[in-house]
Amino acid sequence: MTEENFVAETTFPIRYAETDAMGIVHHASYIVYFEEGRSAYTRERGRSYAAMEEDGYYLAVTGVQARYKQSMRYGQNVTVRCWIDEMKSRTLIFAYELLDAQSGEICVTGTTKHVCLTKEGQIAKFPESWR
Amino acid sequence: MTEENFVAETTFPIRYAETDAMGIVHHASYIVYFEEGRSAYTRERGRSYAAMEEDGYYLAVTGVQARYKQSMRYGQNVTVRCWIDEMKSRTLIFAYELLDAQSGEICVTGTTKHVCLTKEGQIAKFPESWR
Amino acid sequence: MTEENFVAETTFPIRYAETDAMGIVHHASYIVYFEEGRSAYTRERGRSYAAMEEDGYYLAVTGVQARYKQSMRYGQNVTVRCWIDEMKSRTLIFAYELLDAQSGEICVTGTTKHVCLTKEGQIAKFPESWR
Amino acid sequence: MTEENFVAETTFPIRYAETDAMGIVHHASYIVYFEEGRSAYTRERGRSYAAMEEDGYYLAVTGVQARYKQSMRYGQNVTVRCWIDEMKSRTLIFAYELLDAQSGEICVTGTTKHVCLTKEGQIAKFPESWR
Numbered sequence: 001m002t003e004e005n006f007v008a009e010t011t012f013p014i015r016y017a018e019t020d021a022m023g024i025v026h027h028a029s030y031i032v033y034f035e036e037g038r039s040a041y042t043r044e045r046g047r048s049y050a051a052m053e054e055d056g057y058y059l060a061v062t063g064v065q066a067r068y069k070q071s072m073r074y075g076q077n078v079t080v081r082c083w084i085d086e087m088k089s090r091t092l093i094f095a096y097e098l099l100d101a102q103s104g105e106i107c108v109t110g111t112t113k114h115v116c117l118t119k120e121g122q123i124a125k126f127p128e129s130w131r
Numbered sequence: 132m133t134e135e136n137f138v139a140e141t142t143f144p145i146r147y148a149e150t151d152a153m154g155i156v157h158h159a160s161y162i163v164y165f166e167e168g169r170s171a172y173t174r175e176r177g178r179s180y181a182a183m184e185e186d187g188y189y190l191a192v193t194g195v196q197a198r199y200k201q202s203m204r205y206g207q208n209v210t211v212r213c214w215i216d217e218m219k220s221r222t223l224i225f226a227y228e229l230l231d232a233q234s235g236e237i238c239v240t241g242t243t244k245h246v247c248l249t250k251e252g253q254i255a256k257f258p259e260s261w262r
Numbered sequence: 263m264t265e266e267n268f269v270a271e272t273t274f275p276i277r278y279a280e281t282d283a284m285g286i287v288h289h290a291s292y293i294v295y296f297e298e299g300r301s302a303y304t305r306e307r308g309r310s311y312a313a314m315e316e317d318g319y320y321l322a323v324t325g326v327q328a329r330y331k332q333s334m335r336y337g338q339n340v341t342v343r344c345w346i347d348e349m350k351s352r353t354l355i356f357a358y359e360l361l362d363a364q365s366g367e368i369c370v371t372g373t374t375k376h377v378c379l380t381k382e383g384q385i386a387k388f389p390e391s392w393r
Numbered sequence: 394m395t396e397e398n399f400v401a402e403t404t405f406p407i408r409y410a411e412t413d414a415m416g417i418v419h420h421a422s423y424i425v426y427f428e429e430g431r432s433a434y435t436r437e438r439g440r441s442y443a444a445m446e447e448d449g450y451y452l453a454v455t456g457v458q459a460r461y462k463q464s465m466r467y468g469q470n471v472t473v474r475c476w477i478d479e480m481k482s483r484t485l486i487f488a489y490e491l492l493d494a495q496s497g498e499i500c501v502t503g504t505t506k507h508v509c510l511t512k513e514g515q516i517a518k519f520p521e522s523w524r
Binding site: 205 | 410421466
């Protein structure tokens, strides 16, 4: 598998605190699941995001979009798939699929757009080590 | 002001719990602010969303998108502006602007897309009383 | 009213995101309401907590306890009452009551215990300006 | 190991969304970790909590207390240990320890108190199958 199509995958139980009065996962919780996908991505690529922050760089989120196809519930495990959809010198797009771990049904899809920031909050080129 | 361009507005302090280790509001928290804008919208139009649920109808979220222009911090008050961007018989799009209440700077914009569900989870036309 | 028995009060609508699949406010959300009470307390005493952090001091939480007497729901407004229960040179206890704003019924009570930390994470005496 | 001292254990990465502007895990997030411990407890005892709810019983939280000894950060994995501290016919106390998974250091301890509710919100004796 080449670097270009590397897909990180992580699975965890849905938390009760993430549900809402409709009995399903609240739509903002899926955005946090996306972030868990990004964390898994960086861990699996051999560098944690925490280590990146220690270098003085932050991955700021400039946009998010999600499509909810099927609601999820407490009692299910969610599998998050995350990959890089587009990488330019100053912007990065991650794409996501959230699946019911048992059935494999895709419940939510989405993307997040990022820029690289220095500690001082300036937009910078992604450091070589991130590529 | 006609019904078509009614804009609900609500202002509240940013909560410490909504920030993250970057020192700014976590990007998923803004999605919750959007929802507060929808709640304000239905309250200001004379019907609470809670009352709608009692009628047996739910407003399910089928999509969300947000653009983060300026980060917000604990200590600021956020003003949420919310209006209906598009209403069809079975789908509804709300649009949002999140502003720093003091400076008036627009920090986040976005939309959410909805369908009307019955208690049984079936997609339905929006009841007359919601229009 | 003397300083000793000053009670801060703030009221806001319960958010849909704070409910869970039982249809009620999730028990961890009340802990965030407590924090909103502390924020209101410092604002009403003429100094925001944000300003305190700018001085290089942090109010770390070392303990929390809550008693849930009556569940709350989306559609209600919650009133948070917060006061200082005990202040020593190095520890501080805040107490809380959460009420249904309409009926005045007390739904949740609790306390949080704090120490003052410097930026470097050392326990310090509370600065004069905090007293 | 007898039933009386069964300890459930689950480990997962700390999420960025769970941190706050102090750079550490927000104190309300640990209450959600406790709940993950309870979920692990019921799963490991051969019955999911989701299945319990299908039987028409809910485990309502009537109290929580936590002591924060050491702050946790993004980049760490947290291990949640959960066991039953006391079981009576109508009340149940779970106890928790949250550890840094790598060092084994205990960072947070706490308990939650529960009653068994029927769907109608009445307090009931715990059903035989829960014991």
